[in-house]
Amino acid sequence: MTGRVRFALLTALLVVGLTSPALAQKPVKIGVLTPLSPPGDAAAGQFIVRGAKMGADDVNARGGVLGGRKIELVIEDDSGTPEKGSAGFRKLASQDQAVAVVGQFHSSVMTAVQALAEEFKVPVFSTQASARQITERHLTYTFRTHVIDPDRCQMWTRWVKERGFKRAALITENTDYGVGLVDETKKAFASMYPGAELKTIIFDRAVVDLTPQLLEIKSWKPDVLLNGGIGTPMYLIIKQAYDIGLHPAVPMLISYDAPSRPEYWKTLGEKGTWASFIVYYHPTMRLTARGEAFRKKYMAEFKEDPIYGALNGYAQVTLLADALNAAKSDKSDDLVKALLANKFEGWNGTISFSRGEGPYWQQWTPPMLVTQYTRTEMPFTDVKIVYPTELKTGDWMPAKR
Amino acid sequence: MDAVLLSQYVLSGVVIGVIYSLMALGITFIYSIMKMINWGMGEFYMIGSYVQYALIVSLFGPRQWYLALPLAMAAVFVLGLVIQRWLLRPMFVGGIERRDEYATVITIALMVLFRNLAIVLGGPNQYAPPDYARPTTLVTLPISGNRFVALISTLVLLGLFYLIIKWTWVGRALRGAAQNRVGIQTAGIDVLRLDMLAFGIGVALAAAAGALLAPDFLVYPENGAISTFKGFEIIVIGGLGSILGSIVGGLLLGVIEALGSVFVSAAYKDLYGFLLLIALLVFRPTGLFGERERSV
Helix, strand or coil, X not given: CCHHHHHHHHHHHHHHHHHCHHHHCCCEEEEEEECCCCCCCHHHHHHHHHHHHHHHHHHHHCCCECCCECXXXXXXXXXXXXXXXXXXXXXXXXXXXXXXXXXXXXXXHHHHHHHHHHHHCCCEEECCCCCCHHHHCCCCCEEECCCCHHHHHHHHHHHHHHHCCCEEEEXXXXXXXXXXXXXXXXXXXXXXXXXXXXEEEEECCCCCCCHHHHHHHHHHCCCEEEEECCCHHHHHHHHHHHHCCCCCCCCEEECXXXXXXXXXXXXXXXXXXXXXXXXXXXXXXXXXXXXXXXHHHHHHHHCCCCCHHHHHHHHHHHHHHHHHHHHCCCCHHHHHHHHHHCEEECCCCEEECCECCCCCECECCCCCEEEECCCXXXXXXXXXXXXXXXXXXXXXXXXXX | CCHHHHHHHHHHHHHHHHHHHHHHHHHHHHHHXXXXXXXXXXXXXXHHHHHHHHHHHHHHCHHHHHHXXXXXXXXXXXXXXXXXXXXXXXXXXCCCCXXXXXXXXXXXXXXXXXXXXXXXXXXXXXXXXXXXXXXXXXXXXEECHHHHHHHXXXXXXXXXXXXXXXXXXXXXXXXXXXXXXXXXXXXXXXHXXXXXHHHHHHHHHHHHHHHHXXXXXXXXXXXXXXXXXXXXXXXXHHXXXXXHHHHHHHHHHHXXXXXXXXXXXXXXXHHXXXXXXXXXXXXXXXXXXXXXXXXX
16 A cells, blocks of 8 residues: 555545544533542542443433533542632633533532632532522522432421430531531421420531530430531541440431441441431332432442432433533533423432522422431341331331440 | 539540640650651551551451551551651751751651552541440540550550650660750761651651541541641640650640530630640740750
């Protein structure tokens, strides 16, 4: 083959390659900004990334979006700190040109990056950040598919009331989430359970020795302890409460679903037994066809049941793909319009965003359930739903002495 | 206020203060000999906790924590020797003019390196070795068995340290180096070798704190940050370079934080130590047991 013929062939291949739609079209980038290192809840971030990656793979296997463009995820670590979150969001919005950002877990970080979302006009999704003010600010580019704290606090107040506990102590961290929990729980107790007493303690998130605070709570003789720690502080509260004889003699309710993760028993051993905790997903729940397909694929790949963060990360990427197709554009304003105008298949129901009052703005809320571990090393799949009453699969049990 | 409860707060502060003083002792010991601050001290604490966890989980089991502890300390001691030999010794033999800046840059770089290595090798999640002992009661204070073990072990380590420094030939040489680095060389002592030893011992003390507190305060890449922070506070309160100061400073800080967090607010626990530190800087800038530096 002469050099001239070879050159002509290469040129022809290049022309064909560049004009072929699959190769010529740029991928659509979606940012995943989530905690992947301490002091953030890095385990949560890892599950969110797992789900988001599987969502992008599913969309791409179905042919991508906007007539064949692939979804490309750009993953950034926010370390659970507003400053790293802000830097990560700026990079995703300006350098990577992400059309939307999902994966937000810590309320303090979400609160910082949502201002940047307005500035850059890039929609940002809370995957597990629940502070009230996030959606209460009524910002154009902020969306959430997770519970909000007023609902969480009303729910645990109802649970406390149903159990007949008269004295509840809440210990939580000095973050937007923790401070929000205290405010909302005080409101909920005042309006829904006025006869009960509530003691609240807010500690510095960096502190590792919580013994004096837990001794104070123990001497107050509560009927129930509400654990508002996130990540490492949640574990420290359980361990140290056990060591001073507070838990499990006094029942504990953990504010979120971290105990459903495999690391729970590795970190706590027998100290984790008898803890009750709020979850948003339970293996016995009926899922949508999309959710069920995800669960099967996840179990095949990771040999364990999915965690809520993974389900939500997956759902956010797939709903963004649907919204891009509905908008027929990757422009942010078109995307926001499509998100507001359409309904999307989530993991356990249809997701839609409306501009309601207060925190119910561009907000979709999954179910909330109270579950309980009643034996050491109990698999999450065996855990019974103990509240709300209409969804109960078992009874709540006090610790055996 | 119930007297029992008050005694519990004070005791919990004393216990944690004694354990933190181990960290402060490491910082102040390195400073005394090498005249440098090791900003990466928390990372040696972190490495100590990881080594202890690995040894207990894979080799010894929780009942033989006392076998894992000296090994964790020895591993970090050797790491300290290597770091001192290859990264810090050039400070004294390489004709470096700004030694303080050199030490600051090196130790901060090590801090970042070790923290990220921990994330790469162990992942960002926390681990906890099984408990060393069952929960117990110390006078009026219900206390975790781990913390009781940590308290006793810290007291033993402090005693051993005192004996070595006070009564052995190496201890006398180290004290000599702390007083006058040039003078001790005229007595034929290799001060660079003493530097290596001092750095190794200092970081091994931090590793001991990390190993002892691993079941209670967990093992994760940033777990050394808070104890380093406390260590620096303690040495300023007690007096930079003073061994007694690091113990008394630790006790004071522990008790003040415990009482402040209960009687004022737990949200500002770190503030109370800083208030004490500021008061000392105003009224006694050398700290409780520090001495004014003499220059000739």
